[in-house]
Amino acid sequence: MRYAETGYNLEIDLTRGNIEKVETDPRDTELYLGGLGTNAKIIWDRVPPETDPFSPDNLLIFSAGLLCGTPATGCNRTMVTSISPQTRLFAYSMMGGFWAPELKFAGYDKVILRGKSPNLVYIWIHNDKVEIRDASHLQGKGSVEVQDLIRQELKEPDVQVAAIGLAGENRVYFASIEQGRSSCSRQGLGAVMGSKNVKAIAVRGTKDVNIARPDEFIGLINEVLEYIKWRNENPIPNYMPILAGLGSPQEMKHHDEKWHTENFVWGNARYRRKGFWTDEIAEDWKETMETMQRRLISCFNCPMKCGATISPPGQPTYMMKCFSKLTYTMAAFSDLEFGLGIAQSATEYGVDGYSAPQVMAFALELLEAGILTEQDFPGMPSDNEGRFNWLLDRIVRREGIGDVLANGTYWAAEQIGNGAQAYAHNNIKKHEQLPLKLSMLDPIYYLMYCTNEKITITQIEGNFPQAPFATREEREAFVSNWIQAPNERIKQYVLDWEPRTAPFYPTPDMCCEIVDWMERMHYIDDAVGMCAGLSAFPLKPPYHIHNYPKIISAATGIEMDEETLVKTTKRYRNLVRANNIIRGMRRADEVPPEDHWKKRFPELEKELLDKYYKFKGWNNDGVPTKETLHELNLDYVAEEFERRGIYSETPSYEIPAKKEAEV
Ligand code: SF4
Numbered sequence: 001m002r003y004a005e006t007g008y009n010l011e012i013d014l015t016r017g018n019i020e021k022v023e024t025d026p027r028d029t030e031l032y033l034g035g036l037g038t039n040a041k042i043i044w045d046r047v048p049p050e051t052d053p054f055s056p057d058n059l060l061i062f063s064a065g066l067l068c069g070t071p072a073t074g075c076n077r078t079m080v081t082s083i084s085p086q087t088r089l090f091a092y093s094m095m096g097g098f099w100a101p102e103l104k105f106a107g108y109d110k111v112i113l114r115g116k117s118p119n120l121v122y123i124w125i126h127n128d129k130v131e132i133r134d135a136s137h138l139q140g141k142g143s144v145e146v147q148d149l150i151r152q153e154l155k156e157p158d159v160q161v162a163a164i165g166l167a168g169e170n171r172v173y174f175a176s177i178e179q180g181r182s183s184c185s186r187q188g189l190g191a192v193m194g195s196k197n198v199k200a201i202a203v204r205g206t207k208d209v210n211i212a213r214p215d216e217f218i219g220l221i222n223e224v225l226e227y228i229k230w231r232n233e234n235p236i237p238n239y240m241p242i243l244a245g246l247g248s249p250q251e252m253k254h255h256d257e258k259w260h261t262e263n264f265v266w267g268n269a270r271y272r273r274k275g276f277w278t279d280e281i282a283e284d285w286k287e288t289m290e291t292m293q294r295r296l297i298s299c300f301n302c303p304m305k306c307g308a309t310i311s312p313p314g315q316p317t318y319m320m321k322c323f324s325k326l327t328y329t330m331a332a333f334s335d336l337e338f339g340l341g342i343a344q345s346a347t348e349y350g351v352d353g354y355s356a357p358q359v360m361a362f363a364l365e366l367l368e369a370g371i372l373t374e375q376d377f378p379g380m381p382s383d384n385e386g387r388f389n390w391l392l393d394r395i396v397r398r399e400g401i402g403d404v405l406a407n408g409t410y411w412a413a414e415q416i417g418n419g420a421q422a423y424a425h426n427n428i429k430k431h432e433q434l435p436l437k438l439s440m441l442d443p444i445y446y447l448m449y450c451t452n453e454k455i456t457i458t459q460i461e462g463n464f465p466q467a468p469f470a471t472r473e474e475r476e477a478f479v480s481n482w483i484q485a486p487n488e489r490i491k492q493y494v495l496d497w498e499p500r501t502a503p504f505y506p507t508p509d510m511c512c513e514i515v516d517w518m519e520r521m522h523y524i525d526d527a528v529g530m531c532a533g534l535s536a537f538p539l540k541p542p543y544h545i546h547n548y549p550k551i552i553s554a555a556t557g558i559e560m561d562e563e564t565l566v567k568t569t570k571r572y573r574n575l576v577r578a579n580n581i582i583r584g585m586r587r588a589d590e591v592p593p594e595d596h597w598k599k600r601f602p603e604l605e606k607e608l609l610d611k612y613y614k615f616k617g618w619n620n621d622g623v624p625t626k627e628t629l630h631e632l633n634l635d636y637v638a639e640e641f642e643r644r645g646i647y648s649e650t651p652s653y654e655i656p657a658k659k660e661a662e663v
Pocket of ligand 1: 074075076096097246247248297298299300302303304305306307531532533534
């Protein structure tokens with residue numbers, strides 16, 4: 001019997017219309033866990049690096065995390081993996097909500113799509129009955145609307161539907177996949193779904209998920225629940241409110257947006273507006289939120305209620321997630337009412353709430369700079385809000401200039417030329433970064449920004465404090481009940497962290513250890529399907545490196561201690577990187593936006609990256625060494641690197657950067 005996992009994947013060949021239920025190898029679970037880990041192995045085995053993201057040969061994998069469908073609180077993530085049209089790299093984006101547990105209840109761990117359907121279809125999974133159904137009548141429908149239409153058509157009110165909108169159908173490079181109150185937004189996986197002519201995947205399941213040692217498992221989860229309760233009653237003292245608690249309910253529950261509006265950047269990720277948040281604006285935004293917000297909502301099996309249903313005047317109700325509450329408002333220099341309204345349209349169209357606002361603001365900057373002209377925007381209204389709505393519409397339809405902008409700022413700038421590249425200033429690995437511009441280089445975030453391959457907000461958030469506590473007493477109080485710290489050294493780093501030591505404390509050696517640990521927590525979450533809001537993202541979360549091995553072990557029956565979990569995570573973390581290395585990613589790509597920090601320290605930055613690569617067992621170009629791969633039972637990766645000449649090539653940092661004219 002298989003525990004926690006179902007032991008079956010659903011393989012769907014869209015070209016042939018063939019559906020297969022395939023038993024998986026339990027040894028793969030031991031080696032790579034599930035979710036991201038096993039997805040990385042499948043992409044490595046089956047998608048050659050020469051494969052175009054929109055080729056039928058590309059795979060699109062929807063994977064429930066290993067512990068999804070068990071009673072583990074907050075464990076509900078679907079990990080969607082493919083090759084991104086934007087970065088041309090291995091992409092893994094995930095969504096919360098309800099879809100992943102439903103897939104497990106239907107009897108599958110993953111849905112693997114390959115090929116391309118000749119017509120627009122949706123997939124209907126109802127336990128053992130799986131159908132590919134015509135979706136021609138759903139063409140052009142919004143990604144939220146289509147979820148309701150499919151439920152009505154199937155006469156199944158409890159079916160969970162993951163769907164794309166117009167942006168996905170038209171292969172917009174930053175198209176999302178929407179589902180319930182969540183979405184899989186980063187890196188354009190909605191466009192890959194659109195390229196396969198799949199409008200939606202609907203799931204309903206009524207089977208059980210087996211647990212290896214149920215009493216022990218429930219005991220551990222009860223401890224987690226108790227701790228969540230305690231943490232909700234005891235936010236971290238002397239810490240900024242939005243980071244003092246768990247999850248991200250503060251986005252919807254609280255109205256004080258001073259910190260976000262004054263610290264995140266406006267327009268095309270350029271301007272901070274210190275002093276923006278006045279009493280008058282606070283009152284106005286509070287009223288807007290209270291008028292439009294209907295209720296707070298949670299993902300499957302979670303008490304945190306991070307999301308909200310929003311009803312903008314004259315528009316259908318939708319579910320607002322997290323920070324897209326502000327991204328449109330701030331890109332357009334507008335108010336909250338505008339932001340909540342356009343976010344409804346953007347959710348229906350199915351676009352990423354970080355990239356889309358930046359792309360539109362980028363277009364308007366190019367217009368102001370004379371790189372684009374009025375002729376490129378025929379019929380565009382003159383008011384700011386009207387311009388953003390107009391642009392969004394053109395982008396998702398790929399009409400006129402929208403067809404260029406639909407490829408994101410990096411590719412659009414390449415296509416437009418004439419100096420447009422300088423305006424695509426907020427990218428890492430060809431993908432729009434978080435709209436942040438900071439003052440002093442932060443060594444921990446520098447490493448996370450550079451080396452993270454997920455490209456989400458979680459790449460800069462982790463279990464280590466973001467800033468030092470002001471006094472020794474506060475630091476001692478913080479570490480006194482810090483059960484989540486992996487070892488005593490990490491506690492000592494916090495104790496010794498005096499204010500105003502940036503960017504030279506924590507030292508590069510300490511940063512390596514801290515970042516490695518924080519990254520590991522994200523990788524565990526992404527394999528088991530845990531929401532980072534209860535694990536890798538906040539300070540002092542209920543899931544951590546000391547209880548995770550016991551929880552995974554009790555659920556799956558796999559013998560797991562901390563050492564084994566660390567090694568397993570390291571294995572698929574390197575496999576994710578290997579998938580990118582064979583697609584050409586090197587050190588030269590691991591560069592944060594030039595203007596990300598005002599105060600930069602090139603020598604320190606070099607030392608940080610040199611040391612971190614070494615710490616991770618990678619060579620100085622970021623390629624995992626043969627020794628590292630051997631230690632992780634990944635000799636097959638080393639052999640492929642060798643076969644492709646990767647170990648003997650000129651390091652990327654020694655190759656002169658291309659001039660704009662040559663690009
Ligand atoms: S913490 Fe928030 S985002 Fe995470 S599972 Fe719970 S409700 Fe969803």
